Each structure stands twice: as C-alpha cells, then as structure tokens.
Amino acid sequence: MSEEEAHVVSYRTYILVWIGLLILTTVTILAAQVDLGAWNIWLALGIATVKSALVVLFFMHMKYEHWLLRLFFLGALATLAIFIGLNFFDILYRYE
Amino acid sequence: MSEAPHRDDAGAKLGMWLFLFTELLLFGGLFVLYAVYVTRHPESFASASNELDLVFGTINTLILITSSLAVAASVTALRKGSPGTAQVLLGAAIAAAMVFMINKYFEWSEKIEHGLYAGSSLLKDRADGWGVYFGLYYFTTGLHGLHVIIGAAILAWVFIQVRSGRINREHYISLENAGLYWHLVDLIWIFVFPLYYLIL
Amino acid sequence: MTQAANPTGNDRGFLEGGKYPGLFGWIFSTDHKRIGLLYMYAIITAFIVGACLGLLIRLELIAPGETLMGAQTYNAVFTLHGVIMIFLFIIPGIPAAFGNIFLPLHIGAQDVAFPRLNLLSWWLYIIGAAMALASLFGGGGAPDTGWTFYVPFSLETSTNVSLAAFGVFTLGFSSILTGLNFIVTVHRLRAPGMTWRRLSLFVWALYSTNWVQVLATPILGITVALIVLERIFGAGLFDPTMGGDPIMYQHLFWIYSHPAVYIMVLPAMGVVSEIIPVFSRKPMFGYVAVAVSSLSIAAFGSLVWGHHMFTSGMSDTAILVFSFLTFIVAIPSAIKVFNWVATLYKGSISLAPPMLYALSFIILFSIGGLTGLVLGSAATDIHVHDTYFVVGHFHYVMFGGTGFAFFGAMHYWFPKIYGRMYNMRVATIAWAFLFVGFNILYFSMKLVGLRGMPRRYYDYVPEYTTLNVVATVGSWVMAIGLITMFVNIFVGMRRGAPAGDNPWKSATLEWTLSSPPPAENFEKEPVVTHGPYDYQEAGLL
Structure with missing residues (x-):
C-alpha cells in the first residue's frame, strides 16, 4: 500500500455527491410508485447500488x-x- | 516495548476496512434471508411493506445521508486546519444520529401499538410471509439501530479527541476511521430503505 | 544473519519480566508471544476437557443400552464435546496459539499490527469459553442440540441454548479480530527483503485462513444471534407457519461452518509445510503451488456448504451443484499432498517427533479426505449420511489432520518457546500410542457407520457391539498416548535440557533468535536475503 499523503477531498465534491444522493433518493421513491412488477425490486436495488457506489467512492475515499x-x-x-x-x-x- | 509507539495510518485504515467487511457480511446474513423470502412470498412482502410509514423512512434516509456528508466534510475541515468546523460538523452528525433514533422509536412504537411486532398474534394470523417480513424488518432495523448508537458513540469519542487536540491535522486517522464506520451505517440503510419501505 | 545475541542477557527471554508483575504481566500483556502462549494454555485446557467428554461418550457406547448415562445426559455430553472441540480447540488452535507467536517472527516483525486488539481477542475467547461452559450449569440444563444448533429443536428445547449461542457469538468475534489483525500484520509489517515469495508457507496458510475468518465468521455471528432472538421473540424466520424455512437455518449455519473447516485445516497444512522441508533437509517442492493452493482452498471452500445438506430436503439442482463444487476443493488439497510427498522424495529424512506428526497428518488427512469424497458425492452420501461413517470422516480430517498438526507444531516449536527440549524417546512412544489408538478408534467408526449405525444416539442394536468395543479400547490407547505426550511436554518445560537456538536447523526467521526469543523479538530489524526453505543459502546444510 502506498505511503503518500492521502488525498483531501474538497467540500465541493462532497456537496455534489450529497445532491446526487438526494436526487437518487427522490428517484427511487418516485419509481416505487409505479407498478413494474418484479422489476420494482431490481430498479430499487440498482438505484441503491449507484447510491452506495457514490458513498463508497467519495465519502469513504475509495476512489483515492x-x-x-x-x-x-x-x-x-x-x-x-x-x-x-x-x-x-x-x-x-x-x-x- | 520501550520504543516509540509504532504509527501506521495505512495499516489502521486497512484494519478498519476489514472490520467493515465483517459488518457487511453480518448484515449479509439477514440479506440472504430477505432475498430468499422475498422470492418465495412476493405478494405478502409487497402488502406487508405498505404497513411501513414512507414518511418516517424517507426522513431517516435524508438524515443519514446528510450526517454522512457532515462526517465526510469534517475530515476535510480538519485536514485543512480548521478543527472548530470539524467539531461543529461532528456535533451535527451526532445530533442527526439522535434524531434518527427518536424517529425509529416513534416508528416502532406505532407499529407495535397496531400489533405488528415480531411474533405477535396478529402476524401469526396473517398470510405466510407477513411473519418473516416483520421478523426481518425488526431484526434488520434493530441491528442497524444498534449500529447507529455505536456509531454515534464513536463520533462522540472522536469529537472529544478533536476538541482536546489529540486528533489534529497530522493525526487524523481515528477521525477518518470513525467516519468510515459512520458511512457504513449509511450504506446499510441505503439498502434497507428501498428493500423494506419501497417494494410494492 | 547470524544468531542474534539476547540483548538483556537473561536466558528466559520473553518468559521473564514484563510490564506488570506475576500473572498480570501475562493476562494484560500485549506481547504477541505471551498472548500466543496464553491462547495455547487455554486451548490445551479446552482440549483436555473435550477429550474427557469424548472418552465418556466412548465409554457409554461400549455396550448397547444405558451404560453410564441416560439419553439426556448423553445429548448434553456430545453437544459440549462438539462445541468445545470445534469452537475452543480446533478453530482458534493453530492460528491463535502458534500463529500469534510465530507469524510476526516469520515475517521479521516486532509484534502484530494491533497488539491491544490482540489482547482483546484473547479476553473475548476466555469470556466466550466461560459462557459456553456456564451453559452447562444454568437453569434449563446443558444444551442438547449438538454443536450445529439446528432449528426447530434449538428453538424449542428448554435447555441453555441461548447462553451457549451467545458464547459462540463471542468466540466468533474473537476469531474475527485475530484474522483481521494478522491480515494487516502480513501486509504492513514484513521486514525489508521479506517479499511475498519469501513468506513461509505457514504464513501463507494463515493469511488464507484469516480471510475466511474475516469474511465467513460474521455469518455465524448473525446465525447464532438469530437463534437467541428467535428464542426470545419467536418471529418465525425459520418457522414454515410464519413463512420461514428451517432449511434456510442450515444454509446460514453451513455458509460459515463449512468455510470454518478450512479455518481449522489450512493452518494445519501450513504447519506441515514447515515441518516437512526442515526434516527432509530439502527446499519445499512447488512452493508457489502450495502457497496458491492455500488461497484457492480458502476461495473454493466458500462455495460448497450445501454438501452438508444433501438429505435435508434441499432441491435436487442444489445437490448437484454443491456436489460438483465439492469435488473441486479436492484439487488444491491434492496439490498440497503431492508437493509434500515430492519434498520427501530423495530427502534426508529424520523421524524426529514433529516429523512423525507431520507424516501422520498426510496419512490421516488423506484417509479422511478420500472418505470425504464418498460424502461429497450425493448418491453415496444418502446412504451414509448421519451415520458413524461421517463421525469417522471428520475425526480423521479434524483430529487426525488438525489435531496431529497441532501436536506437531507443539513438538516443533517447543524448543524455541521454552529454550528446552522434551525427551525425544518418550515423545516418539506417545506418538505411537496416539497414532495406533487413533486408527483403532476412528476406523472402527467408519466401519460401523458403513453398516448403518446412526450418530448421536446413546444406544444401538447389539449387532454393532464388537466394533464399538474395539473403538472404545482404541480411545483408551489414545488416552494413554495423550497423557504420555502432555506429561512429557510438561516435564520438558520444567527440566528439559537446553535446546540451543536452532536445534532443527531450520531457515525461517524465528530460529535466528535466541530461545526463548527476547521480549522485543529482533534487536534490529532483520534484512531477509533468502527464502524460508533455502537451507543452502542459510548455511544450514
């Protein structure tokens, strides 16, 4: 594992990620109001995966x-x- | 034994991540059961999930996402040399954790009042699938709530450390690791929310 | 590197001194060697308790009908035998005891990555063990479910299942912390020159094990937690009338507990890979293959849990898939066995006690492994499932494999830990008793199992009497061997002749230190210039 100083992520990045998470939360709630049968659960899982990817990559610094x-x-x-x-x-x- | 304490930030971070993997797999056991039972009882799961209050769920989602932002930003604040801002952000995250638990308390008591609790006679009378849905709901959100409490305690601990200056611009790994733990709590909720509140 | 002088000048190394006086200097020590020894003493104590319970089981089975105890007591005894042997002896056995002492030494480190966490994991082990043992005496009586805690019985029985399950949860947490600690240690604390290609195979085996510990043990945690919760709330997660599925309990349980058998056996394979080259005076044959096979056993081992459930009512498709996947695990296991044998070939073999145990491992593990294939193939499994054939099989791999490797490790590293040597002749005699008694005992089990004797009953039909008597006599022979071995080890600890720093002429790093090793391990960080089995380069040939 590398020894260099860990990257400092800017406030701006974090706020963009936060806005992205809010948008995706809205999308997933709206999508749940439409009956797509079994696809609802896959869609919900897909959106949750994108959201968690944002959290892991940026909030948890995995990207760096x-x-x-x-x-x-x-x-x-x-x-x-x-x-x-x-x-x-x-x-x-x-x-x- | 007598030499200066060994410091290895990358090692500490790796250790924290490994611990997060175990947390992930711990919840994973419940997700195994969820995946199997939702496959077997899709209708019951859909109708039982309508009993959950979407407003509570959504508010708690927003609270956790925002508190995650605060914790992530507190690391940046500390690294940029403003521990005061970091403390404010951490304080906000701890407050958010408390609000989350208060919400949870009201949400659970409302359900229990309606006779919807693990092993209740009402659930025993309902169709197959209602029982396991609420069993899983209580165990998963209960375990998650426990992690919120532990996470808040950890955040409170690093808050004190930042205040006393033991965690500072150069020595920030404990804050970062506490943050990782808090983000994991958020991460779990990102899946709990749609799986329990949103399926039709 | 030459023999490092002990800087403090005393010859008791880490065994003496310490931060606190007396016992506290041990139970609050963060020195990995002291923690390892504490583990070893606790684990051997657990083993002796478990072995006594095992002897009681055999004594009960010496004749049909009630001989010594009734059905309820018998159920409690075999449950406790299983819980103790699995969770207190073989799972922590080699990694927590010998891994703690020798993993940092093998990679040239001062300690593990998180010494205080290491101490915590020992305390969790002790607390978990205390809970498991306390469940014997509490209100509802000793648990009678078997070590697998299968539902629905474990949810209905009035015995102390909750306490035992909580003990298992705590022990799992301890195991996770050890695994996590070792992974970070291997990644972060290797001495200069200690490349991945120069890691000892013991370290490779532990490293693979640690990943299984970290990734699979949490599933056990949630499974036993669900047992406790279900017993309290009755949510019905495994109850068909509530939409649950009892077979899902078995899935969850074996998702951990099958990988757990690799937590048990991989470190044992690591020990054998250490002993064989040293006593053949040859570098390990196929080093890379053996190292990679450890990783692949860990990986494939996570795919095969369903083979414990062929008769549970699982779907036929699942039986086929799990049966097929099970056969794949045999490949890396066989790679190890072939490479050990190839290392022996044309070696200058000396049959010192550690080597005898290592060779026994190969023989017994092969017998156990091959009979495992009988169980892994669904068609034959149906016939012998839940018979003594299974009991014989897993004692061959677990006791004949891991148990013998544990004893081998004990005899191999004894001179390093205590700076003394046990009596070789007595050790050899003890091994002979163990090996003979072992085969009498467990081979009879396989035979009686093939004839259809079911496991977990205190009684049987008279046709099985002869083989059961033979097995019980075998257990006595083995008991003689165990007593001889432990007494010999104990006497050697107290009065053994000084062993010197490197009595076996091994090339791994721990032998460059004085015996016992000094508290701070390496006086200055070692620079590694040769592999763990390069006896030529190390000037030991």
Whole structure:
C-alpha cells in the first residue's frame, strides 16, 4: 500500500455527491410508485447500488485508495454475492 | 516495548476496512434471508411493506445521508486546519444520529401499538410471509439501530479527541476511521430503505 | 544473519519480566508471544476437557443400552464435546496459539499490527469459553442440540441454548479480530527483503485462513444471534407457519461452518509445510503451488456448504451443484499432498517427533479426505449420511489432520518457546500410542457407520457391539498416548535440557533468535536475503 499523503477531498465534491444522493433518493421513491412488477425490486436495488457506489467512492475515499484495497472490497462484495446467490440453486428449484 | 509507539495510518485504515467487511457480511446474513423470502412470498412482502410509514423512512434516509456528508466534510475541515468546523460538523452528525433514533422509536412504537411486532398474534394470523417480513424488518432495523448508537458513540469519542487536540491535522486517522464506520451505517440503510419501505 | 545475541542477557527471554508483575504481566500483556502462549494454555485446557467428554461418550457406547448415562445426559455430553472441540480447540488452535507467536517472527516483525486488539481477542475467547461452559450449569440444563444448533429443536428445547449461542457469538468475534489483525500484520509489517515469495508457507496458510475468518465468521455471528432472538421473540424466520424455512437455518449455519473447516485445516497444512522441508533437509517442492493452493482452498471452500445438506430436503439442482463444487476443493488439497510427498522424495529424512506428526497428518488427512469424497458425492452420501461413517470422516480430517498438526507444531516449536527440549524417546512412544489408538478408534467408526449405525444416539442394536468395543479400547490407547505426550511436554518445560537456538536447523526467521526469543523479538530489524526453505543459502546444510 502506498505511503503518500492521502488525498483531501474538497467540500465541493462532497456537496455534489450529497445532491446526487438526494436526487437518487427522490428517484427511487418516485419509481416505487409505479407498478413494474418484479422489476420494482431490481430498479430499487440498482438505484441503491449507484447510491452506495457514490458513498463508497467519495465519502469513504475509495476512489483515492490503493488498487489492492479496492480489490479487497470487491472480493468482500463477491463473497456476499456468492453467499446470497448459491442459495437460489436451492430456492428456485425446491418445488419442481 | 520501550520504543516509540509504532504509527501506521495505512495499516489502521486497512484494519478498519476489514472490520467493515465483517459488518457487511453480518448484515449479509439477514440479506440472504430477505432475498430468499422475498422470492418465495412476493405478494405478502409487497402488502406487508405498505404497513411501513414512507414518511418516517424517507426522513431517516435524508438524515443519514446528510450526517454522512457532515462526517465526510469534517475530515476535510480538519485536514485543512480548521478543527472548530470539524467539531461543529461532528456535533451535527451526532445530533442527526439522535434524531434518527427518536424517529425509529416513534416508528416502532406505532407499529407495535397496531400489533405488528415480531411474533405477535396478529402476524401469526396473517398470510405466510407477513411473519418473516416483520421478523426481518425488526431484526434488520434493530441491528442497524444498534449500529447507529455505536456509531454515534464513536463520533462522540472522536469529537472529544478533536476538541482536546489529540486528533489534529497530522493525526487524523481515528477521525477518518470513525467516519468510515459512520458511512457504513449509511450504506446499510441505503439498502434497507428501498428493500423494506419501497417494494410494492 | 547470524544468531542474534539476547540483548538483556537473561536466558528466559520473553518468559521473564514484563510490564506488570506475576500473572498480570501475562493476562494484560500485549506481547504477541505471551498472548500466543496464553491462547495455547487455554486451548490445551479446552482440549483436555473435550477429550474427557469424548472418552465418556466412548465409554457409554461400549455396550448397547444405558451404560453410564441416560439419553439426556448423553445429548448434553456430545453437544459440549462438539462445541468445545470445534469452537475452543480446533478453530482458534493453530492460528491463535502458534500463529500469534510465530507469524510476526516469520515475517521479521516486532509484534502484530494491533497488539491491544490482540489482547482483546484473547479476553473475548476466555469470556466466550466461560459462557459456553456456564451453559452447562444454568437453569434449563446443558444444551442438547449438538454443536450445529439446528432449528426447530434449538428453538424449542428448554435447555441453555441461548447462553451457549451467545458464547459462540463471542468466540466468533474473537476469531474475527485475530484474522483481521494478522491480515494487516502480513501486509504492513514484513521486514525489508521479506517479499511475498519469501513468506513461509505457514504464513501463507494463515493469511488464507484469516480471510475466511474475516469474511465467513460474521455469518455465524448473525446465525447464532438469530437463534437467541428467535428464542426470545419467536418471529418465525425459520418457522414454515410464519413463512420461514428451517432449511434456510442450515444454509446460514453451513455458509460459515463449512468455510470454518478450512479455518481449522489450512493452518494445519501450513504447519506441515514447515515441518516437512526442515526434516527432509530439502527446499519445499512447488512452493508457489502450495502457497496458491492455500488461497484457492480458502476461495473454493466458500462455495460448497450445501454438501452438508444433501438429505435435508434441499432441491435436487442444489445437490448437484454443491456436489460438483465439492469435488473441486479436492484439487488444491491434492496439490498440497503431492508437493509434500515430492519434498520427501530423495530427502534426508529424520523421524524426529514433529516429523512423525507431520507424516501422520498426510496419512490421516488423506484417509479422511478420500472418505470425504464418498460424502461429497450425493448418491453415496444418502446412504451414509448421519451415520458413524461421517463421525469417522471428520475425526480423521479434524483430529487426525488438525489435531496431529497441532501436536506437531507443539513438538516443533517447543524448543524455541521454552529454550528446552522434551525427551525425544518418550515423545516418539506417545506418538505411537496416539497414532495406533487413533486408527483403532476412528476406523472402527467408519466401519460401523458403513453398516448403518446412526450418530448421536446413546444406544444401538447389539449387532454393532464388537466394533464399538474395539473403538472404545482404541480411545483408551489414545488416552494413554495423550497423557504420555502432555506429561512429557510438561516435564520438558520444567527440566528439559537446553535446546540451543536452532536445534532443527531450520531457515525461517524465528530460529535466528535466541530461545526463548527476547521480549522485543529482533534487536534490529532483520534484512531477509533468502527464502524460508533455502537451507543452502542459510548455511544450514
């Protein structure tokens, strides 16, 4: 991991991110008012993913971190995805 | 043992991130159950979620997002050499955490008054899926609320440290790590909010 | 690097002195070596308690019908045997005890990255252990669910499941903190010249283990927390009448608990990878392959939890998928075994006690691993599921594997920790008793399992008597071996002959220090110039 001074993120960036989060919150609430069937949940998850990406990249400084830490983070997410995903081999095929 | 205390900011940050991974996976167990049960009972989940108050949920979302902004900005303030601003921002975030918990208290008591609590007789009579929906709702938001309280306590601790000057322009890693923890609390809520309040 | 002189001039190294006097100098010490030793003493104590419970189980099973205890007591005894052996002995065993002492030394560091966190994790271990043991005596009686806490029984039984589950939660937290600490240590505190290619395979194995600890243990935390919450509130998350699914409990439980078997066995493989080259006087064959296989075991191990649930009512598709994935894990495991054997080939092998344990590991782990494939393949698993075949299998891999590696590590690092040597001849005799007793005991279990004897009952039909008697006699032989071994170790601690700094002529860094190592480890930061098994370069051949 690199030793150089960590990046100082400007107030401006943070406020832009915050505005982005507010907009996305509004979008997700509005989108939930339209009945899209099963797509509602995927849309909500998609927006939540974008929101959390903003938080992780800027508020949590991941954008400015060493590539190895980013790799670890993706690894943790992949692990969670596997722990959720493999269950569906059971759940989706249980009542054939 | 006698040498000067070893300082390794990058190591401390890596340690914090690893700890956040464990938090993520801790909530992950509940998300596993959510994913499975929403697949199995989509209608019950949709109708049960209508019982939740969107106003409470939205206000709490805004509170957490804004408090996250305050904590993130407090790091910048400290790094730019204005600890006073950092303290104000941290204070605001702690206040936001308290408002969040007060909201949660009212929200939960309203539900419980209506007989909607984990294991209630009302839920036992409802269709399959209502029971697990509210079980998961209470355990997830309860665990999240616990993290809000812990996070606020950590923020209060760094607030005192900034005040006393132990956390300062050069030694800011504790503030940054406390901030990371607080952002994680926000991050979890970003998923809890749509999954519990917004699905139709 | 030559033998570092002990700067303080006393020959008891880290074992003497300290910040606080007496016992407090130990239980509040942040020195990784002291914490490691505290872990080792606690873990060996837990092992002895667990072994006694195991002997009681075998004694009960020496004849059909009630021999020694009734069904309820028997259920409590095997539950406690499982909880203690799994959560207090094999999971923390090698990483927390030997990892704490030797991981920083292997990479040339002063301590772990977060020494105070390290002390906290020991305290959490002790608190969790106390809770698990206290559950024996509280109101509702000792837990009788088995170590897996399966629902719905664990939610309905009136025994002290909540306290035991909370103990497990605490132990999991302790395990997480150790894992986190070690990962940061390996990344941040390697000495100059200690490249990733020069890490010992013990460190590689621990590093892989630590990732499993960090990423899988939280799932155990939430699972046992849900047990406690369900017992209090009855929300019905695993209750079909409320829309829940009891099989989801099993999923959650095994999402952690299968990776956990790699938390148990990977460090053991690391120990074996240390011992084999030293006692063959040859560099490790296929170093990179062995290092990578540790990582891939950790990764693949997270994909296979479903093979514990082939008869639970899981979907057929899931059975096929998990069965297939299970076979993949056999590949990296086999890579390790082949490389160990290749290292032995044409080596100058000396059969010192650590080597005997390492070789036993290879044999016993192979037997256990191959019978594991019988269980991993769904068609055969249906027949032997929940029989003593399974019990035999996991004792071969866990005890024959990790347990023997733990003893091997004990005999290998003993002279470094205490600066003394145990009696080699007695150690060899103890090993012989252990090895013979072990095979008598657990091979009989496999046979009786193949004939259909189910696990977890205090009684059985008379046809199984002969093999059960043989198994019980085997447990006595093993008990003799264990007693001999521990007494020998204890006597060696007190009165053993001075061992010297590097009795085995090993090339890893801990052996460049005096024995016992000085409190501050390396007087000045070592500069590493050769790999961990380059005996030629280290001038040890």
